Amino acid sequence: MWKYFVDATAEIIEEEGLENVTIRKVADKAGYNSATIYNYFSEVSHLLFFASMRCMQDYTNEVARYIERGKDPIEKYLLAWECFCQYSFKQPQIFHAVFIMDLGETPEALLENYYNFYPNDLINIPDDLKTILFQHSLTKRGRSMLEIALKEGYLTEGNVDAINEITLLIWQGMFTNLLNNRKSYDANQATAITMKYITEIVRNANLFDEQTKNKQ
Structure with a gap:
């Protein structure tokens, strides 16, 4: 029923x-x-x-393929965001209902309930990505991917939260504009603009970490 x-x-x-x-x-x-x-x-x-x-099944399947193309955790993080931008900007109302709308105090429980009813949605998803998909919070999702880069030495602890927060704010700005018809960009244009800024933030932080290591 x-x-x-x-x-x-x-x-x-x-x-x-x-x-x-x-x-x-x-x-x-x-x-x-x-x-x-x-x-x-x-x-x-x-x-x-x-x-x-x-x-959102097309997105769920596609994000796994996007991430596989990455050669290191930083590339995987950027590719994951590129895929998320592309699909969320194409279907803003759908992504708003899932990630932004007030669901009360049980969003993670709702996600778990959903996948209990539709387990086939996860058939082609790698186990490490499943862990991320079971998190409703975009902040936690981004943090999970950046922690991999942290563990492998691509970032320092001091940069992880800043990158995560700034990246999310950049996406939210563009997403809000599209959801409320404040911009006339199509999904490809909006993704290109958003990823330009996100990539700059991540790459500059990564470059700063490398320069700091070299001085030490």
């Missing part, structure tokens, strides 16, 4: 856009009355979250 409602909502999102989802439409498509939905979802935002996750 739970999956009927999630899949029905995902179909409406695909056909009409997330902004056109209503409880009545979901109930009609699933073949039940509207009141039944609230027996399975305490908040409408949770239903939208689960349905939006269904619409």
